[in-house]
Amino acid sequence: MAMSPDTQERLEEMRSALVQRGVVITPKRAKVLEILAGSDDHPNVGDLHAEVQRWHPSTSLATVYNTIELLKETGQVLELEFSASANRYDGRRPDSHPHLVCVECQRIDDLDVPESKGMFEAIGAETGYEVVRQRLDYYGICPNCQKKREARLSR
Amino acid sequence: MAMSPDTQERLEEMRSALVQRGVVITPKRAKVLEILAGSDDHPNVGDLHAEVQRWHPSTSLATVYNTIELLKETGQVLELEFSASANRYDGRRPDSHPHLVCVECQRIDDLDVPESKGMFEAIGAETGYEVVRQRLDYYGICPNCQKKREARLSR
DNA sequence: TTAAATGCAAATTTTTTGCGTGATG
DNA sequence: CATCACGCAAAAAATTTGCATTTAA
Numbered sequence: 001m002a003m004s005p006d007t008q009e010r011l012e013e014m015r016s017a018l019v020q021r022g023v024v025i026t027p028k029r030a031k032v033l034e035i036l037a038g039s040d041d042h043p044n045v046g047d048l049h050a051e052v053q054r055w056h057p058s059t060s061l062a063t064v065y066n067t068i069e070l071l072k073e074t075g076q077v078l079e080l081e082f083s084a085s086a087n088r089y090d091g092r093r094p095d096s097h098p099h100l101v102c103v104e105c106q107r108i109d110d111l112d113v114p115e116s117k118g119m120f121e122a123i124g125a126e127t128g129y130e131v132v133r134q135r136l137d138y139y140g141i142c143p144n145c146q147k148k149r150e151a152r153l154s155r
Numbered sequence: 156m157a158m159s160p161d162t163q164e165r166l167e168e169m170r171s172a173l174v175q176r177g178v179v180i181t182p183k184r185a186k187v188l189e190i191l192a193g194s195d196d197h198p199n200v201g202d203l204h205a206e207v208q209r210w211h212p213s214t215s216l217a218t219v220y221n222t223i224e225l226l227k228e229t230g231q232v233l234e235l236e237f238s239a240s241a242n243r244y245d246g247r248r249p250d251s252h253p254h255l256v257c258v259e260c261q262r263i264d265d266l267d268v269p270e271s272k273g274m275f276e277a278i279g280a281e282t283g284y285e286v287v288r289q290r291l292d293y294y295g296i297c298p299n300c301q302k303k304r305e306a307r308l309s310r
Numbered sequence: 311t312t313a314a315a316t317g318c319a320a321a322t323t324t325t326t327t328g329c330g331t332g333a334t335g
Numbered sequence: 336c337a338t339c340a341c342g343c344a345a346a347a348a349a350t351t352t353g354c355a356t357t358t359a360a
Contacts, residue, residue: 100282238325
């Protein structure tokens with residue numbers, strides 16, 4: 001499987017962040033990193049576990065959670081919390097940035113709008129909060145689900 | 156207990172939305188609505204349950220969840236999902252609007268920035284999504300927790 | 311009297327934790 | 336041999352569900 005240059009780069013960033021923190025990159029952990037660096041579909045823990053197991057069948061869920069925890073601590077993954085379902089993870093862009101969430105198929109796309117630190121300061125000045133991060137999600141129906149809906153209606 | 160005019164108004168909106176939907180406003184449900192209409196601290200289900208029980212001791216958690224579900228369906232409450240802890244509810248402003256979340260004490264404040272429908276359309280035009288709602292949360296340390304932290308450091 | 315509301319407890323789902331085994335340097 | 340990784344299973348925590356009973360139009 002070929003790996004794109006930016007996936008490769010992202011992977012290296014993750015690895016060195018963990019190494020710098022003093023953790024050992026075991027084969028199982030390496031696979032979690034590799035999947036996260038190469039996925040643009042925001043996998044959840046179950047997805048990651050299943051995929052790691054294809055290569056290392058004895059992998060437990062605890063190991064996946066453990067690896068994600070390490071990545072969170074080092075700022076190498078962005079966790080998208082959903083109480084109604086499993087959390088999703090963005091390993092390609094670990095900084096906070098906007099997402100598009102399809103309320104029908106749960107697909108999640110990245111939105112290319114950079115977060116504005118200026119806004120953090122403005123809000124801080126107004127409210128007294130020391131703002132460190134944001135979460136901006138837009139919820140809607142993705143193009144695919146719109147098509148399906150139309151097909152359903154025209155029947 | 157006196158009720159401010161806008162709490163009263165909010166309460167009426169909730170009640171009529173539910174009545175219109177054909178559900179009965181029982182005393183327990185009425186109390187849930189009253190608490191939501193009058194709280195600016197974004198209570199969670201446990202908070203609501205405890206408060207309702209002060210008036211109707213036999214109230215079960217299921218009833219609180221059931222009432223919230225009805226309010227969600229009628230667009231009368233905004234649910235703030237947190238996977239790491241219980242969800243929080245905003246009954247005063249059921250439309251999606253930005254929040255300030257203190258990562259230390261879990262306090263949640265409203266931010267007075269209206270949501271821009273124009274942005275929904277712009278994103279739709281660019282991505283093909285049909286955007287219907289957004290979630291914008293800023294995470295940081297509230298003024299109170301900042302003070303506590305300073306006090307701790309200067310000791 | 312009939313449908314909706316409710317309490318209670320069990321079930322579900324996701325995530326975390328404790329503990330013992332095993333790999334590694 | 337000491338530390339960290341890891342599997343396993345149990346524990347936690349939040350929410351949902353099934354079912355029997357009560358309430359209320």
